[in-house]
Amino acid sequence: MQVMTQMDSQMSQDTNIKISAKNVQVHYSDNHAIKDVNVEIEDKAVTAFIGPSGCGKSTFLRCINRMNDTIDICRVTGEIKIDDEDIYDNRVDPVQLRAKVGMVFQKPNPFPKSIYDNVAYGPRIHGLSNNKAELDEVVERALRRGAIWDEVKDRLDAPGTGLSGGQQQRLCIARAVATEPQVLLMDEPCSALDPIATAQVEELIDELRKSYCVVIVTHSMQQAARVSQKTAFFHLGNLVEYGETDKIFTNPEDPRTESYISGRIG
Amino acid sequence: MSAAKNSLLSVDAHTKKRNAAEKRFKAYGLSAIIIAMLALAVLLTSVLSTGLNAFRQTYITIEVPLPETKLDKSGVRDIDVMKKVTTIGYNPLLRDGLLVAIEAAGITTELSNKDIGKLISKEAPATVRNHVLANPDVIGGSMTFNLLASGRIDGYFKGRVTMESAALDGNTSPEALQLAQDLKDAGLIQTRFNWHFIFAPDASDQRPEAAGLGVAILGSLYMMTVVLVLALPLGVAASIYLEEFSPKNRWTDLIEVNISNLAAVPSIVYGILGLAIFINFMEFNQSSPLVGGLVLTLMTLPTIIISTRASLKSVPPSIRDAALGVGASKMQSVFHHVLPLAAPGILTGTIIGLAQALGETAPLLLIGMVAFVREYPAAYSADAGLFGEASTALPVQVFNWTQRADPGFVERASGAIITLLVFLLIMNTIAIILRRKFERRW
Numbered sequence: 006m007q008v009m010t011q012m013d014s015q016m017s018q019d020t021n022i023k024i025s026a027k028n029v030q031v032h033y034s035d036n037h038a039i040k041d042v043n044v045e046i047e048d049k050a051v052t053a054f055i056g057p058s059g060c061g062k063s064t065f066l067r068c069i070n071r072m073n074d075t076i077d078i079c080r081v082t083g084e085i086k087i088d089d090e091d092i093y094d095n096r097v098d099p100v101q102l103r104a105k106v107g108m109v110f111q112k113p114n115p116f117p118k119s120i121y122d123n124v125a126y127g128p129r130i131h132g133l134s135n136n137k138a139e140l141d142e143v144v145e146r147a148l149r150r151g152a153i154w155d156e157v158k159d160r161l162d163a164p165g166t167g168l169s170g171g172q173q174q175r176l177c178i179a180r181a182v183a184t185e186p187q188v189l190l191m192d193e194p195c196s197a198l199d200p201i202a203t204a205q206v207e208e209l210i211d212e213l214r215k216s217y218c219v220v221i222v223t224h225s226m227q228q229a230a231r232v233s234q235k236t237a238f239f240h241l242g243n244l245v246e247y248g249e250t251d252k253i254f255t256n257p258e259d260p261r262t263e264s265y266i267s268g269r270i271g
Numbered sequence: 272m273s274a275a276k277n278s279l280l281s282v283d284a285h286t287k288k289r290n291a292a293e294k295r296f297k298a299y300g301l302s303a304i305i306i307a308m309l310a311l312a313v314l315l316t317s318v319l320s321t322g323l324n325a326f327r328q329t330y331i332t333i334e335v336p337l338p339e340t341k342l343d344k345s346g347v348r349d350i351d352v353m354k355k356v357t358t359i360g361y362n363p364l365l366r367d368g369l370l371v372a373i374e375a376a377g378i379t380t381e382l383s384n385k386d387i388g389k390l391i392s393k394e395a396p397a398t399v400r401n402h403v404l405a406n407p408d409v410i411g412g413s414m415t416f417n418l419l420a421s422g423r424i425d426g427y428f429k430g431r432v433t434m435e436s437a438a439l440d441g442n443t444s445p446e447a448l449q450l451a452q453d454l455k456d457a458g459l460i461q462t463r464f465n466w467h468f469i470f471a472p473d474a475s476d477q478r479p480e481a482a483g484l485g486v487a488i489l490g491s492l493y494m495m496t497v498v499l500v501l502a503l504p505l506g507v508a509a510s511i512y513l514e515e516f517s518p519k520n521r522w523t524d525l526i527e528v529n530i531s532n533l534a535a536v537p538s539i540v541y542g543i544l545g546l547a548i549f550i551n552f553m554e555f556n557q558s559s560p561l562v563g564g565l566v567l568t569l570m571t572l573p574t575i576i577i578s579t580r581a582s583l584k585s586v587p588p589s590i591r592d593a594a595l596g597v598g599a600s601k602m603q604s605v606f607h608h609v610l611p612l613a614a615p616g617i618l619t620g621t622i623i624g625l626a627q628a629l630g631e632t633a634p635l636l637l638i639g640m641v642a643f644v645r646e647y648p649a650a651y652s653a654d655a656g657l658f659g660e661a662s663t664a665l666p667v668q669v670f671n672w673t674q675r676a677d678p679g680f681v682e683r684a685s686g687a688i689i690t691l692l693v694f695l696l697i698m699n700t701i702a703i704i705l706r707r708k709f710e711r712r713w
Binding site: 112 | 518519587589590591592593594595596597598599600603607608612
């Protein structure tokens, strides 16, 4: 917590833009998946990417922490800046970037280890704690922030894979925040969860907004409306419309957005 | 009519046909398993019925006189003088001891003294001589020895040799067998567990009763060590590189095809390769476990690589994503998460590869491991190294013994097969235990 507040005060006051993308193009071999996307994402807010399947929203999300690097045929051009630093600069080590930009995946994917080890893994490999007591503290803080501490505090040694789906996803969120990232990317985090677990995760996302820049990809327009402040609508690799969530859902400018939101395409 | 056709209570023709097909299929499967079990049962019975006898051996207990006049002409226990008395010089002493024992037991026989001497194995004089040379103090008195009975006598007590077969046999006679029976009744001949078979080296054609598996087991053990130390790290490292790090291009495709092909190459080809490279070109010792191990390593590598790659592939990609997502490097994600999950599969593949290597004969014949080795290799020799001395291996020993003329070697060969099977069983058990252990952790 202390680290975060310190960082907050150090942040420049004049701009609230955390991530800015300019002319981003993504190709999978010959397939042009993302076409010239420009977007500026605010800090301390939830930005939702919506759009029909295959529109490129997940691909674009994975560009932000360079997870696309692991796909051989994927080629990214353009410029994505986080805090005014180009993350595709040759000097950037994607490993360091991913510590700063955490990610939660569509399917809960806890490591087949204990709950404690799941959360402690990131801090351990990044050397965020000097001893066991500090690590315990880091783990507890992360689990609290993942809103799962009360449910698992008595069985930290139990395997993470033994939790229910919703608990697993919150554990994954706790794991992602344990490395003290500044940006949290979520790729359809609720699509494998039941409505109750979804509600819990959404509540958690709203809570996380206070400390992080959260970007969420979702299929559910209701979810986007519920949790996000800004919404970006992707269609066929284009960023069609980007703006305040309220405006996108009540008064969209582009006819394609309107068709999608009213259920005519997608 | 139509109501009956649609009723759920009566099964229609189509469903009947389907159910019959299912029943037939189950019957095929069951009969396949029964045939397999029968084959296994027949194999085990035949091997066990002949082979278990190799683990028992017949010994004659006699007191052997050790006169100084015969064994030490110097009279001062000069070892060089004593060594001049060969095993031939010990022969009459053993015979005398046996004659005295027969007389003391009150047994009468029509056999000549020479034929009585044949009851004792040709290996026995060497046993006595070695003991005397090691303990010169015993000269001058006499000493009780448990000496190997000859192969025919041993065979008689195991049911291999009968009075009828002995009548036709130039090496023994019904009278000799009768004498042996009398000696047994007198308590001078016993058949008991044969540690010798497990620890002694091989023996020549005329003395199957002395032949043991010691050198073969040691050679196999040495070779497995070489294979494990070389093939496991090389194979696993190669698989990790190919599966996790290498770019997917024409070259890696080519390598992949080649590895699959190598797994199917007949093992004798590896023997030719080993002969050309390790013996002719690199000039390692023939028949050495080092060369054998290297050849078997080459043979086992593709198996290990293929099974390791398969188990790496079966680790869900979401685990890699999760590790990369929290900022682990590629190598950290592989070594911290993927490899532990793939470990059970890797271990199983490795042990199956090792078991295959343990039972491999053909390539070893080509690099000279078929040699007759009747001495333990030195634990370490300066010019040949730890694994450089001539040795043999379990499957080659089986091959060797099945080619020998004396029927005594049939039971030895079967005994060797049993030993080989026991080792394979142990290895598979270890594989299963390790698997369980690793899987339980997750």
